[in-house]
Amino acid sequence: MKKFFLGLAMLPAPLWRSMGADTAQLRAILDVRLTLDDRNPTGIGRQQKLKKDRKYATLLNTVMFLFMGFFYMLPLTVITDRVLSLTIYFALLLTVTTFMLITDFSNVLFDARDKYIIFPRPVSDRTIVLARMLHVFIYLFRVIVPLSLPGWVMLGWIDGWKSATLFVLPLMMLLFMALFIVNGVYLLVLRLAKPEKFKDVISYFQVFAAVIFFTSVYFLPRLFDAEHPHDFSLLNYAWVRFTPPYWLASCWSWIGYHGIFNGSVLYGVLAIVCPLLCLFILVKFLAPQFAQRISGIDTVENMSYKPVAAGKSGKVSGSRFYAKLADIFNRSDDAKAGFMIAWLQTSRSRSFRMRVFPSFAFVPVYFVYMLTQGHQSFSYSFQHLADGSKFLLLLYMSSFVMISAMNYVTMSDQYKAAWVYYSVPLVTPGKVMIGAFKAIWVKYYFPFFIALAAFVLYVWGVSAILDIVLAFVNVTLFISVLARISQRHLPFSIVEQMKQGGARIFKSILGMFIPLALGFGHYAAVHIWWLKVIFLGLSAILLWLVWDSYANTSWQNMIKGEEQ
Amino acid sequence: MEPIITVRHLSKKYGDKVVLKDINLDIYPGQIIGYIGPNGAGKSTTVKILTGIIQDYSGEVMVMGKSLRENIMEVKSKVGYIPELADIYDLLTPAEYLAFIGKLYHLADNVVEERSRRMLTSFGLMENINQRMDSFSKGMKQKVLITSGLLHNPSIVILDEPLSGLDANAVILVKELLQALKQEGKTIFYCSHMMDVVEKVSDRIVLIDQGAIIADGTITELRAGGNDSLEQIFSRLTSGGDQVQVADDLAAAMR
Numbered sequence: 001m002k003k004f005f006l007g008l009a010m011l012p013a014p015l016w017r018s019m020g021a022d023t024a025q026l027r028a029i030l031d032v033r034l035t036l037d038d039r040n041p042t043g044i045g046r047q048q049k050l051k052k053d054r055k056y057a058t059l060l061n062t063v064m065f066l067f068m069g070f071f072y073m074l075p076l077t078v079i080t081d082r083v084l085s086l087t088i089y090f091a092l093l094l095t096v097t098t099f100m101l102i103t104d105f106s107n108v109l110f111d112a113r114d115k116y117i118i119f120p121r122p123v124s125d126r127t128i129v130l131a132r133m134l135h136v137f138i139y140l141f142r143v144i145v146p147l148s149l150p151g152w153v154m155l156g157w158i159d160g161w162k163s164a165t166l167f168v169l170p171l172m173m174l175l176f177m178a179l180f181i182v183n184g185v186y187l188l189v190l191r192l193a194k195p196e197k198f199k200d201v202i203s204y205f206q207v208f209a210a211v212i213f214f215t216s217v218y219f220l221p222r223l224f225d226a227e228h229p230h231d232f233s234l235l236n237y238a239w240v241r242f243t244p245p246y247w248l249a250s251c252w253s254w255i256g257y258h259g260i261f262n263g264s265v266l267y268g269v270l271a272i273v274c275p276l277l278c279l280f281i282l283v284k285f286l287a288p289q290f291a292q293r294i295s296g297i298d299t300v301e302n303m304s305y306k307p308v309a310a311g312k313s314g315k316v317s318g319s320r321f322y323a324k325l326a327d328i329f330n331r332s333d334d335a336k337a338g339f340m341i342a343w344l345q346t347s348r349s350r351s352f353r354m355r356v357f358p359s360f361a362f363v364p365v366y367f368v369y370m371l372t373q374g375h376q377s378f379s380y381s382f383q384h385l386a387d388g389s390k391f392l393l394l395l396y397m398s399s400f401v402m403i404s405a406m407n408y409v410t411m412s413d414q415y416k417a418a419w420v421y422y423s424v425p426l427v428t429p430g431k432v433m434i435g436a437f438k439a440i441w442v443k444y445y446f447p448f449f450i451a452l453a454a455f456v457l458y459v460w461g462v463s464a465i466l467d468i469v470l471a472f473v474n475v476t477l478f479i480s481v482l483a484r485i486s487q488r489h490l491p492f493s494i495v496e497q498m499k500q501g502g503a504r505i506f507k508s509i510l511g512m513f514i515p516l517a518l519g520f521g522h523y524a525a526v527h528i529w530w531l532k533v534i535f536l537g538l539s540a541i542l543l544w545l546v547w548d549s550y551a552n553t554s555w556q557n558m559i560k561g562e563e564q
Numbered sequence: 565m566e567p568i569i570t571v572r573h574l575s576k577k578y579g580d581k582v583v584l585k586d587i588n589l590d591i592y593p594g595q596i597i598g599y600i601g602p603n604g605a606g607k608s609t610t611v612k613i614l615t616g617i618i619q620d621y622s623g624e625v626m627v628m629g630k631s632l633r634e635n636i637m638e639v640k641s642k643v644g645y646i647p648e649l650a651d652i653y654d655l656l657t658p659a660e661y662l663a664f665i666g667k668l669y670h671l672a673d674n675v676v677e678e679r680s681r682r683m684l685t686s687f688g689l690m691e692n693i694n695q696r697m698d699s700f701s702k703g704m705k706q707k708v709l710i711t712s713g714l715l716h717n718p719s720i721v722i723l724d725e726p727l728s729g730l731d732a733n734a735v736i737l738v739k740e741l742l743q744a745l746k747q748e749g750k751t752i753f754y755c756s757h758m759m760d761v762v763e764k765v766s767d768r769i770v771l772i773d774q775g776a777i778i779a780d781g782t783i784t785e786l787r788a789g790g791n792d793s794l795e796q797i798f799s800r801l802t803s804g805g806d807q808v809q810v811a812d813d814l815a816a817a818m819r
Contacts, residue, residue, distance in 0.1 A: 323663070323673075337667035340660070341653065348655040348696070416651040420712075422617040424668040425640040432668075492653065 001059075002034045005138045020126040029118065029131040034138065065146035068096070073150040076158070083264075086249035087240065089151060090174060093144070094245055097178040099209045100143050101136070102185060102202070133283075140175050170248040173275035177244050180278035183286040203350040210354075211361040247271035322439075329438045334426060335551065338435025342409050342491050343443055352408050359404040360448060367394045389526045391456040391464060395471035396519040401448050402479045405440040410489035418493035429490055430553030436491040437483055437550070441476065449475075466532050467522070473539045474518040480546040481514065488559040566629065568593045568720065568751050569614065574623035576609055576775075583609045585775040587623070593719075596742060596752040598766030600759070600794075602802045606775040607755045608648065611724045614753065615645040627720070641669065644718030648725035648755075650705035654697035658684060658708045661697070662715060669716040676715065683711040687737070702729030710738070714745075721745060722753045727761065739765055763794040773802045 009030055010016075013023045072092045079085035118128060148171055156164035185205075193201045240246050250264040251271030326339040346352050370393060372381045412418075426432065453468045518539075525531040567590040574587040584606045591597055601607050612618040613625065616636045625632040627639045653661060659680065666676030684690050687707040697705055706729050713721065727735050735758075742752055742765050756762050762769060763783055771779035771786075778801055779786055786797050799807055 333667045333670045337664050340667065341656070341664050344656055344660055345653060412653075414651070414653055414655070416649070417653045419617065419647060419651060420665065420668070423615050423640065423643075423645045424665070425637040426668060427637050 002031075002038060005141065006030055006034060008141075009134045009138060016130060019130065020124065021130045022124060022127050025123050025127050026131055026134070029123075029127070030134055030138075033131070033135050037139070062142070062146045065143055066149060069147045069150040072096070072147070073154050076151055076154050082159075082253050083246075083249045086252055087243075087246045090170065090245035090248045091243070093147060093171075094174055094178055094181075096147065097140060097143055097175070098181050099213060101140065101178060101182045102205060102209060136179065137175070140178065144171060144175060167252060170252045170271060173248060173251075173271055174244075176275035176279045176282070180275075180282050180286070183282055187286060187289060199350065203354050206354050207357045210358040211365075214358065214362060215365050241267070244271070244274065247274065325442060326435070326439075329442060330435050332431050334428065334431035335435035335438070338432035338437075338491055339439040340435075342436035342439035345412070345492055346405070346409060346440060346443065349412065351411075351413065355408050356401070356404045356444070359401045363394070363397045363400055363448075363452075366397055366400075386459050389467070389523060391460050392467065392471065392519060392523055392526070394452055395449075395456065395468065396475060396522075398445070398449050398452055398471075399475045399479060402441065402445045402475065403482065405444045406437065406479060406483055406487055409436050409440055409491050410487065410494055412492035412494075415493055415495050418490055421490050421493065428552060429555055429558055430488075430551045432490055433483070433488065433553060434547060434551040437480070437487075441479075445476075445479075466529060466536075467526065470522055470532050470536045470539070473536060473543060474522060477539050477543045477546065478514045478518055480543060480550060484546055484550045484553075486559070488553055488557060490558075565592055567591055567626075568628055569753070570624075570626040571614075572624045572626075574610070574613065574621060574625060576606075576613065576618070576621045583775050584613075584621070587772075587775075587777060589770065589777070589780075591751060591753065593751050594746060594749050595767045596746055596754060596765055598762035598769040599753060599755045599772065600757070600762055600769060600798060601772035605772045605802075607772060608724055610772070611645075611722055611753070611755055615643055615722055616640045617645075641716065642719045644713040644716065644721045646710050646713035646721070646723045646726045648728055650702050650709055650729065652697060652705050652709060654700065654705065657694050657696055658689060658711070659693045661708060662712055665712045665715055671716060679715055679717075680711060683714065684708075687711065687734070703731055703734060706730055707734065710741075718750070720751045720753065724755045725757065726754075727756065727758055735761070759793070759795040759798055769794065771798065771801060778802075 006027065010023065010027055016026060017023050072089060075085040075088040075092075079088070148167075152164055152167055155167055186202075189201050189205070190198060247267045247270045250267035253264060322340060322343040323336075326336040326343070330336045330339055346356075368381075371385070371390065421429065421432065449472055453472075456464050456468060521535065522532075525535055569589065569591040571587055571589040571591075574584055574589075575582070576584040587606075587610065599607055599610065609618065613621050614627075614632075616632065616639060619633070619636070627635075628642060630638065632639050653664075656664070662680040663673070663676055666673070666680075680693075681690065684693055684707075687710075689704060689707055692700070692704065697708065700708075706726070710726060713723075727738055730738065739761060742754065745752060754762065754766065766783070768780070768782055769786060770777055779797070783794060786794070792800070
């Protein structure tokens with residue numbers, strides 16, 4: 001794969017030479033970058049457990065994009081109006097490639113090691129900029145080819161292979177636009193945010209993108225009635241004509257069908273001129289500015305000191321809010337230490353934020369999705385929201401947040417710093433683990449649950465109070481059982497995404513059945529208040545026992561992971 | 565005098581690879597032991613065993629008359645460990661990191677605060693006490709690690725390349741610190757590649773190569789009547805002293 005892409009990138013070598021690049025150096029830089037991509041893959045390959053699995057990461061990514069391509073191809077099969085189907089298709093492709101570039105490729109783009117490895121060598125700026133651009137192009141190619149292949153095949157089947165061949169033109173234009181948008185977004189962020197905050201802003205953007213992506217997968221099909229796609233007309237939405245996907249669709253229908261409909265010439269011309277203009281602006285202005293700013297980020301990161309807001313007095317411990325909470329919620333020093341480190345690290349770790357924060361949005365999205373199942377409209381579902389005990393679904397779904405936070409509190413790219421647990425006189429590692437558990441319970445779960453409870457009280461009234469308390473205890477109980485069984489790692493002590501496969505599968509199964517069982521138990525007792533009180537009492541006793549057992553986890557009972 | 569650390573027939577394997585072979589050592593209170601050897605000789609493995617990080621070994625290690633295996637927590641509370649690489653939770657500030665370490669040693673908050681303040685002031689880091697360490701240089705992180713290793717006032721201090729990343733002034737400071745700790749009666753077990761420092765600060769030097777001790781004694785004893793520096797002795801014992809030839813070969817390869 002690497003050789004193929006490298007060969008492809010170097011095909012126009014005379015052109016690169018005429019642009020002032022040293023093609024031998026360019027080839028060498030690209031070769032190394034593509035090798036690194038294969039060994040430290042983005043996308044799903046990043047989540048492979050072992051190095052040997054990573055060998056197949058690029059292939060796995062391709063298969064995943066191919067699968068996504070089948071999903072995105074659906075509009076082409078169900079909608080006969082070609083401009084409409086292609087507009088939706090191009091909109092999906094443009095959104096996905098743009099988001100993939102920002103969310104997945106940022107780490108590669110902002111890898112500042114060039115500064116130390118390439119910059120000191122006699123390599124010209126033009127070679128470096130061109131290498132960066134070609135690297136991005138190859139990445140996009142790896143995304144767009146499998147992603148668009150099913151659509152390509154479908155168009156060839158429906159409209160003939162000549163039309164399908166011409167499809168490459170709008171796809172190229174789409175790539176140029178995606179590149180332009182991404183560079184534009186980066187430069188805008190760089191302009192608005194302080195350089196040292198750049199990576200934080202991008203990580204929040206990644207969280208936002210994940211939520212949007214997730215939400216759109218669930219709700220986009222509902223936005224146009226899938227039962228009556230023929231009744232839907234783009235002409236009802238004038239703004240659509242100002243969007244690039246519409247231009248690209250018009251362009252293709254023009255060149256692919258030789259049929260000219262109203263305004264298609266104009267839009268077809270726009271579809272070609274606009275991306276080329278974008279490419280020109282990108283190469284001439286954005287890319288050099290971007291390269292300059294990136295090197296600025298690295299300099300700022302290494303030079304700047306970032307005082308934390310709290311504790312300017314120079315206090316080492318004791319008077320801070322988290323330290324007070326640690327004292328309140330824990331008795332032993334080891335548990336307090338676990339509480340403190342989990343509280344502090346989770347606030348500052350980008351990877352923790354990126355992985356956990358989307359789950360806060362998933363809960364309401366899932367809830368609304370479940371609520372509107374069965375072909376009910378949004379308005380009907382919301383008008384009848386207060387009927388029955390649907391709030392139980394929402395309250396029990398809140399466990400997603402805690403599961404996610406609990407999962408990632410053990411992982412860190414600084415896992416090597418966990419040597420400290422093994423050099424101190426830590427008799428019972430469970431104490432540190434229960435402290436960390438309580439920290440995320442207090443910091444993330446409790447406020448989130450309170451917000452959900454406030455919503456439940458607003459819609460269903462104060463009669464739901466006992467149910468809210470019972471759900472809170474039950475969810476905490478369930479999460480604690482999960483932690484006791486499968487979360488026997490010290491905080492921030494294992495490599496990200498390297499948890500034991502068996503434990504993860506087991507946890508997933510537990511993750512589905514225990515809350516279901518507890519939720520159904522609660523649902524069965526929802527109208528019998530005394531049964532709920534007994535249930536609450538039992539759950540509370542069980543919770544206390546589970547916490548005690550978790551806190552007493554010994555070194556022998558720790559799960560062997562990727563620790564030191 | 566009774567040894568504070570006694571090592572008998574210590575061996576360690578990683579799979580089929582033997583890393584330590586029948587190590588025997590007696591370390592006495594108040595001594596500074598320089599533990600040196602080439603890369604991969606087994607220094608760090610020895611250190612990790614002495615600090616209780618590695619518990620799967622054969623042989624016996626006694627610390628303050630007690631078996632390390634049977635009294636590991638008691639031993640850990642008496643030992644301060646300063647590792648080679650600045651592997652530290654650098655999203656925390658020095659204040660937060662030291663408070664965390666203090667809790668793991670069950671130290672009172674005021675004790676942690678007082679000791680941290682004094683030690684970080686000595687290292688010139690007091691003004692950085694509330695800054696996140698991800699913006700620190702390697703040397704600054706190393707100073708925080710040194711502070712964390714001494715926070716609980718250990719009787720035995722084990723240092724694995726503590727000078728890595730430190731600037732010249734900090735190196736002098738650490739050398740003086742080792743002497744000061746010795747004056748306080750602490751026992752120092754000191755691994756390093758910096759031969760000149762080891763030569764100057766150590767009361768006794770133990771040279772390890774391929775998992776076995778190949779020399780043990782004071783610098784005078786190692787010289788055996790000659791006038792060689794520790795660097796020359798080290799080179800002679802671990803590589804046959806052919807470094808000049810190797811350097812010539814390297815230079816010739818460029819021509």
